[in-house]
Amino acid sequence: METKVRTPHEVFFMPQRLLVPLFQRPYVWTREKQWSMLWEDIRRHADLRRQGRKSSPHFLGAVVLQNQSASVGNLPYWTIIDGQQRLTTMQLLLDAAHQALTLVGADTLARQVEDLIRNPEHFCGSSEDRFKVWPTNRDRAAFNDVMAAALPVDYTILPHRDSRMTQGHQFFSEAMTDWLATGAYESRAEALTHVLLNGLQLVVIQLEADEDSQEIFETLNARGTPLTAADLIKNFVFQRLDLPAAESEASYEKHWKLFETAFWENEVGAGRNAMARSSLFLNQWLIAQTAENIGVREVFSRFKYFVTHDLDAAVGDLLPAIHRAAIDYQSWTETARVKDGVLDRLTLFVYRIGALDSEATKPLLIWLRDPALEPVAADVENRFLTHLESWLVRRSLLRLSTQSYSDLVALLLQELKENPRQDAATVTERVLREQTSGNLYWPADEEVRTWLATAPIYRRLRRGRLRMVLEAIEDHLRGYDSDRPSYAGQRVARDHHAIEHILPQQWQTHWPVDDVASRLTRDNHVHVLGNLTLLTRGLNSKVSNGPWLGETGKRAYIAQHDVMLMNNDVRAVSADGWDEQKIDERTEHMTRAILEIWSTPAGHAGIHSGIATQPSSYIGVDALISEGLLKVGQTLIGRGRTSDVQASVLPDGSLQVEDRIFESPSGAARFVKKRKINGWTFWAVDAANGIRLDDLRSQYSLQFGVDVANDDDQESEVAE
Structure with a gap:
């Protein structure tokens, strides 16, 4: 093993091939995380040189190369064990510099840079030999497209114009072209070329063909963009x-x-x-x-x-x-x-x-x-x-x-x-x-039956879990999970319907009662299992907080537009209204279905020791609406760099971003950020004063004395 500090000129000048093994991960560097910072370092060093001020070489990190006993034509052949992101980026950067220098007329300097990118023709036995660095399989087409493109490169017509290879090349080309054009290009071109060839440094670890590269590869993995377990396993297996x-x-x-x-x-x-x-x-x-x-x-x-x-x-x-x-x-x-x-x-x-x-x-x-x-x-x-x-x-x-x-x-x-x-x-x-x-x-x-009889299940379970249970009950009524044929011909659509409260959450307008005791009893029945059903989203919005009876009531709309067997049963017993007794009876029927769908062996007692329950509540956006903490139609704003993104609060507590509807704040936030994120802290209610959706949830928690458990990060997008 030989370790030396080298400049890009020393790394790339000799005819050679540096190959990224196929088992390495693809190119992952981006403008935000790497390209911009690299260019700013290069520009700063070039400006210092133009001003006649000395600066220490800029350190880019380490790379590991392993010599291969077999040669590719007459070219020395090295495998890039670690550092492919750096070396690939350097090639994109140098080729972009070659273009920028050529466009301002600095032809001699441009040729000096080109010597670090392409092997002389008389060393090339095939078209692949022309480039000194050759990426992994997945990136080769995009790399070849942009590196071999005629000058000036028209990025819009490249077949892989959306690839990171093309985007990186375009970023560096535009950044260097703009910088060269802001003053006397001769001095700027000389300074830029000097930094690119001699003002940067890499620690190059060169291994012989028979040395174990895996240990060094794993040791260096903590640098740069972290490798996933799959990346490491792939490298290990293919090495073996x-x-x-x-x-x-x-x-x-x-x-x-x-x-x-x-x-x-x-x-x-x-x-x-x-x-x-x-x-x-x-x-x-x-x-x-x-x-x-x-x-x-x-x-x-x-x-x-x-x-x-x-x-x-x-x-x-x-x-x-x-x-x-x-x-x-x-x-x-x-x-x-x-x-x-x-x-x-x-x-x-x-x-x-x-x-x-x-x-x-x-x-x-x-x-x-x-x-x-x-x-x-x-x-x-x-x-x-x-x-x-x-x-x-x-x-x-x-x-x-x-x-x-x-x-x-x-x-x-x-x-x-x-x-x-x-x-x-x-x-x-x-x-x-x-x-x-x-x-x-x-x-x-017995434990399940006792719990479901009175539990505010809508406040205890995340929406996706609760919907799945209601779907299973509907499928049970249709004859699935049994030896009977299906009575409805098909299963209910999955992860599609809205969860509807038959007695609405805001029941006071159309479902009034006379005394305090009755109001408390009604409140305690809103979120129990027997008061919940599935409806299409359109029908859910139509009947949401309306009365039960009458030509425009919930019962009439469901009779005209709904096909759920569970709702047929509701209509059959509610011609004279829907009340707490009927909710309790339906809870009992639905619980019986649950115990049949997810049965236990005969005689199972479920004996256990220790504290088992988690009494925390699921608080959704709909709960904040019902207490006046949020308003239907209110606009939420993304925080940080996504402050231009808005979400609209819908009547059922879902959020609309662009033309898509999400059941949870985290689902909507994940759509915006393209990664798992806590939507309760992402969405701002009052951006000017820093008030987040999570602050309203905390206010609700204090007001009603409930512990909040919002494990809604996995909520999916709701189909419209």
Whole structure:
């Protein structure tokens, strides 16, 4: 290993090829985080040189190169083990400088810069040899387009004009062109060229072909844009494969490339964390293999140990296994997103645990459908999923702690691995029934029935969870989850309908009562299960706070425009009105349906010890409206750099941003910021005075003496 401090001139001048391995991640630097700061440093040093003032070279960081014994034509060939973002950016920067210098007539200086970008023709055996740095597979087309474009580059016609490669080149070109044009270009061109060639420094670590590059790669990972667990695992696996370049690339195309698509790169929630779906999947896949509780920060280190010490098969057999599991995983996830139509038992389970935010149970599904193992019989799989779903839903209804779910999944996997696969349902039932701690027990019928009889469930559950429960009740009435044929012909549309209060939240106008006791009783019935139903969003807005009876009342509109069986039952018993007694009776009927849908084994007692309940309330925007803290139609403003973004408050408490409607502040904020974010602190009610939506929620909490639990970060967009 040789380590030297080098300038760009020393790094790039000699004919050579610096190749980014296909298993490296794509180019990720951006204007906001890297390009602007790099250009400002270069400009500052160039200005100092023009003023005749000395400055120390600007340090860009370290790169690791590994010599390859095989050559590419007559060119020395190095693999970029670490630092591809820096080296690729330097090439974009130098090529943009070549263009800027050429356009102002500084041809000699432009040729000096060009020598650091392109290899002489007589060294090039193919078109790919002309560039001294050659990116990973995913970025090559965009890199080649912009680097080979005729001058001056017309960025608007480039096939990959939206890529970061093109955007970076355009940014540097425009910045340098503008700077050169602000004064005497001769002195500015000389100063800029000097800084680019000799005023920057890199620590270059050069490894011989037989040296272990992985350790250095992992050590340097803390710098720059952090690598994900998937990035590290990809690098580790392909290094271990040690295949010829063509075979390695073929393996990448066949088994890994899918992880670099939008589905897998999207960030998803994992408890309180957010991570790329590819990294989360690899975490869950590893848990399925090891039957251990592996934290999201431990994924790579445990994967490395697993491959080194636990894996019986060759590393080459690992990629196909991971790929097959990933294909299944993506299929379940995407099918579960479809709002209409039939779902098989497993994809219905995936949809429902998505509503419950229970990513912790996904390793069980990976184990269940592992193509390398004996297939589990369909009836066994159905019972396995039914037991697990019952345990999850019942605990969710009671708002019980989820903090030990990963421990339970690991324990269950251990038991499943020690028993025949066809006993999966029996083992799962036994393990769940054996749990007695408050964090893991399986609630019995009586506890669920007692809780739902009076619980303000609308204030206890996040909207997506509550909607899923109401959908399940409707499907139950339609004959699903039983051996009976469907009475309605299809399942209710999923994650689509609005949750409606039959007795409205603002009942005082059209549903008055005479005395204080009656008002308190009515208030206590507004948010219970029997007063909630599903309606289309259009119908929900139409009938929201109106009276029940009369030609323009809720009952008449529902009779004319609604097809829900649960609402047929409501209309059948409410010809003379809707009151607290009918709400209690409907709560009992709906609870009975819940206990049938998510049943427990005969005789299950649900015995447990310790404190299990979480009595905090879910406070939505609708609650703030009902108490006059917010007004319908009021405009919320994004905070910080998104102050030009507005959200409008709709009557049911949802927020409209542009032409899209979101059920929660966090869902709307995530649409704006393109990442997981707390919408309650993002949206400002009064930007001038710094009043946030969260401040109104705190006011509500103090006024009514309730603890607030707004776990709404996963709320989805609502279809219009």
